[in-house]
Amino acid sequence: MPELPEVETIRRELEPYLVGKKFVEVIVCDTKIICPLTAAEFREGLVGQRIKSLKRRGKYLILLLSNSKCLVIHLRMSGVLLLNPPEPQARSRVVFHLSDGSRLVLIDRRRLAVVSILEGEELVESKLGPEPLEPSFTAKELARRLKRRKAPIKAVLLDQKVIAGIGNMYADEALFKARVHPLRPASDLSWQETERLYTAIISTLRSAIEHKGASVDTYLRPGGEAGAAHFNFKVAHCGGKPCPECGTPVQRLAIRNRGSYFCPTCQKC
DNA sequence: CCCGGAACCTGAAGGC
């Protein structure tokens, strides 16, 4: 599942290949993904445009174009972006042909990915809270945002308007690191717990980026390689395994219909 | 505004 570290890895690895190249042809194999645009509108919006830069905001990948519009890609659950993959690729949804002869292919098993052409970044911006790895995001800011929320901290961490980019796996890892039970009401966290959670979020995301993302399920880097971040997971997707701190079996709990993994000994309710 | 649940989607996995 591409979360912030996975999208950041994709951005970093695509950037040197894409910047300066032009779109020469765009083939849409599944129009659902570019809805509400038609394949022709989508193609016309891109062909001839040069890619100026690649940005990431939360889990969104943003390609800034020479006409100052943005190609915005959200991979959701199972979207994968591959550079020059061997043909044919099952479940290709969009193929972008570039001016140097290379191809960027969006593959999506579950058809939940979304691609759009936007005038600017405002629409993306309006949906998202702060970037957790920006210096302007502080423990105090996190505390302010958690204060009004009575929902379980796990659910609040998944709210992209509270913090952008955290998904199910990294929420579980950060809560474990901070020793906070996922069902604790967000507003009940002490200042000390909030500070620990703040540190845990940042170190978890940074470490996952260093390991080039977590290849659970379908995630691959643009060259087709897997990431290695999941080898460091202590609780996420580790149901039944012993907690690395105390040996208690990791428990699974459904919170808002999301599998939540935690250590019942290290993370007291 | 806040909360929780359903819907979207398809392939894998497990039960019988």
Add this chain to the structure above:
DNA sequence: TGCCTTCAGGTTCCGG
């Protein structure tokens, strides 16, 4: 072997 159900989770929508 095969059919059926359940699970996976990012986002959006809807009702309370």
